[in-house]
Amino acid sequence: MTETFDYSLIDWSRGQFALTAMYHWIFVPLTLGLGFIMAIMETIYVRTGNPEWKRITKFWMTIFGINFAIGVATGIILEFEFGTNWSNYSWFVGDIFGAPLAIEGIMAFFIESTFIAVMFFGWNKVSKKFHLVSTWLVAFGASLSALWILVANAWMQMPVGMKFNPDTARNEMEHFWDVLFSPMAVSKFTHTISSSYMLAALVVIGISSWFLLKKRHLVFAKRSIVVAAVFGLVTSLFTILTGDYSAKVIARHQPMKFAAFEGLYVGQRGAPLVAIGVVSSTPEDPNNENIKDFVFKLEIPNFLSYMAFQDFNAFIPGVKDLMEGNEEHGILSAAEKIARGKLAIDALAEYKAAREAGDQVKLTEAKDILDQNFQYFGYGYFVDDPSRLVPNVPLTFYSFHLMVALGMWFLVFFAIVLLLVYKGKISQSKFWLTIGIVNIPLAYIASQSGWVTAEMGRQPWVIQDLMPTMTAVSRLDTNAVITTFVLFAVIFTTLLIAELRIMFKQIKLGPKQEGGH
C-alpha cells in the first residue's frame, strides 16, 4: 500500500480538466447569448418584413455557427472526462450526477442539433415562421443544456437530495426535485446564464462599434447595438442580482470558499467588504502557504456581513475559524472533522466486513457510526495534511473581485451606450466605441474569472465535504495524463487560432448584401 497521495497525478488531472473546461467556456457563453440575440433580430425581421433585419440576423448567425462548432468540439470531452479521469467520482456520485448529463443529451442537445440544421439550411426550404421557431429553439436548447450541466455542477458544490448506501459504497438519489431546485442550482444557473447573455451583448456591441469606427455598414451596426444594449442592460442587472444571491448561498453552504472570496482569515461580527486589496506575497502562517494577509486594502465596514446575511452585525467565519474551530459560533475544527471523517471511512470498512461475516450486531453498529459521521466523510482523507483544506486564497480573492468589478462596469457601460443611442450620438462617440471593442476581452476575462472563483474556491473538494480531488481521480499513470494534457493543449490552441482567424475574416467581410451566408 502506498503511504501518500500521488499529487502529480492529481494536479495533472485537475490541470487537464481546468484546461478543457476553460477552453470550452471560451465558446459557450457567446453561443448562449447570441442565440437569443439572433432570435430577437429574426423576430423583428419576420414582424417587419424588412430584409435588412434578415441580413443582420444572418451575419450574427455566421458568427454563431463558427463559435458553436468549436463549442461542440471542446464540449464532448468534458462529459467523458468524468469517467476517464475521475473514475472514483463517477461511481461515488454517478447515481445522482449521471442523470442531469443524460437529460441534457435527451432533452437539450437534440433540440439544438436538429434545429440548428433548419436554422442554417432551411431559409429557402421551410416557412418563415417555422424558421423563426427553429432559431428560438436553438437558443432555448442551448440554455436548457446549460441548465442541466449547471444543476450537476451545483450539486457538487452543495450535495442534497441523496443518501449514502454502504452496500453499494455510493450516494444514491432520493429527491430529484431537491437536486434540481436546490438554492445552489438556482443561483448557479441564473447567474451563469445571465452573465453569458451579457457577454454576448458585449461582443455584439464591440463588433458593431468596430464597424461604426470604420464607417462601414452603419445601419446594420447601429441596429445591432440597439438590440444588444437593451439585452445587455437587462441581463447585466440580472447578473448582479443573481450574483448577490449566489454569494448568500455560498456564505451558508461553502463558508471556506466565501472566506477565500474576501481573504478573510479571522472571522468577525460586522465583517467589512474588501473593495480593493493587494494580498501579500509571503505566507503569514508557516503551516499554510495559502494564508497570506493584505499589503493594502480598502474596506466598506460591515458590508460583508450584510451581503451574506442581511445583518450588519452577522458573524462571518474566517479561514482560521474554519480550520481551528470556533466554539462560540458552533464551528468544528478541521481536526475534529478529520477525525469524524476517518470514523466514517473506517465504519464503512467494518460494515463491509460485518456483512461478509454475517454479523448483524457489528453491522448495525458500523452503520450507526457511518450515518452519524457521514457528513464529514471526505475529511477523513486529510489525516496527514489538513492544510490542504484551505483553497488558494489569493487566486480566489483576485478572480472574485475582478469578476465583480467588471460586472458592475458592464452595467454602467450598457446604460451609457443606450443613452448615446437615445441621443443619436453613438456613431460619433469614438471614445465609447473604442471602449466597446476593449470590453470584448474584458467580458471573457470576467466570465473565466467567475469559473476560477467557483472552482478554485471550492478546492480541495469535488463533492463538498464528501469527496476530495485525490480520492476522485482515476488510477492512471501520470505520464498518460501529461500526454493527453499536452495533446489537448496543442489541439485546442490550434483550433482556437483557426476559429479566431475565421471569425476576424468574417467580421472584416461584414454582412452580405444579398442576405447570403
Added chain:
Amino acid sequence: MFETFELLTLQQYWWIIISLLASLLVFLMFVQGGQTLIYTLGKTDTERSMIVNTLGRKWELTFTTLVTFGGAFFASFPLFYSTSFGGAYWVWMAILFAFIIQAISYEYRSKPNNFLGKRTYEVFLFINGALGTILIGTAVGTFFNGAMFSVDKLNLTRIYDSAISRWETPFHGLEAVLNFHNVALGLSVFFLARVLGILYIVNSVKDDNIHQRAKKQMLYNAVPFLVFFLYFVIHLLLKQGFAVNPDTGEVFMEKFKYFHNLIQMPVVLVLFLAGVVGVLAGIAKFIFCSSSKGIWFAGAGTVLAVFALFLIAGLNNTAFYPSLHNLQHSLTIRNSSSSHYTLTAMSYVSLFVPVVITYIFFAWKSINNKPIEKAELEDEGTHIY
C-alpha cells in the same frame, strides 16, 4: 408507473434504451463512413463539396447521439462508466480526439482564412470516419470478449489508494486490438458505415458521376463488411460466453452462451435476422435496382441488428462487461446499475425519446426533401460547408 417496477425490470428497460441508442448511433455513422469516401466518390471540388454538404447536415445528429449514449450509460450503469472510461483510457481518449477534430471540420473547411487549409479539415473528417468507427466497434467487441479490470468498492476505505476500478494491464485498453474478434467487429462497423455512407449519399445527392462511382465502391465495401461481419457473428455464436447465475450473481463461462441467448429470446433472434436481411436488401436494391432508397432498408436493418447484438450482450443473465482479470468482478446489468429511484426518474425522462425522434424526423424531411444539386451550392443564400 415506473416506480412500481422491480429493480431488475428497470435495469432491463435501461439496457434496452442503451441498446437502442447504440443501434441508432451505428446507423447514424453513415456520416463517418461517408467522410472516408469524400475523395473516392468526389473527383472534382464541386462533387466533394456536394458530398461534404450532404453529410454536414447530419453530422451533429450522430455526434449528439454519441454524447447522449455516453450520458445515458453514465446515468443508468455508472459502474461501467467509471470502470471502462477510467481504465481503457487510451481507447476512449483516441475516440474522443477523433470526434473533437470532426466537430469543427465542416464549419471551418471552406471558410476563408481557416488557418489549416481545406485539405487538413478533410483529413480530419477522414480520420474521424476511419478511427471513430473502428475504435468504437473494437471497444464494443470487449463486451463479448472481456477486458482486464478489477472492481473492489472496499478500496474507498483505503486512504491513499482508494480507486474502486483498476485496470490490470499497463496498456489501458490498447490490448483490446490483440483479440481479432474485437477487431473484426471494429472493421465490420467501419465497412458498414461506408456502405451506409454510400447509400445515404446516393439518396441525398443528385449527380450521375457520383452515382456511377458509388456503385463500384459499394462492392468494394459490402464484400469486406460481409466477410468481417460473418466472421464476427459465427465466432460469437460458437464461443463461450459470460453467463451469470441469477440467484447467486456468480459469473461463469457457458458454452454457446450468445447462441443460447438468441434461442432463448426468440424476439431478439427475429430482430437480428430481420436486421441482417434489411442490410442485405438495402445493398442489393442499390446494386441490382439502382434504387436510391437502399439507405432506409440498410439503415433500419442496421438498427435492428445492432439492437439485437446489444441485447444478447446484457440480457438473459449475461455479463455485459466481463472481467478477464477476475470473472467475479464482471459487470452485469444488476451489479453496475443506478438505484431504483434514479432509474425510475430517468425512465420518465426516457418518455421524451419518441418526441425527440418525431421532431428529428420532421426536421430531417424538411431539409432532405430535395437532394443536393450543384445549383444549391452556388446559391448565395445557402449555408455552405
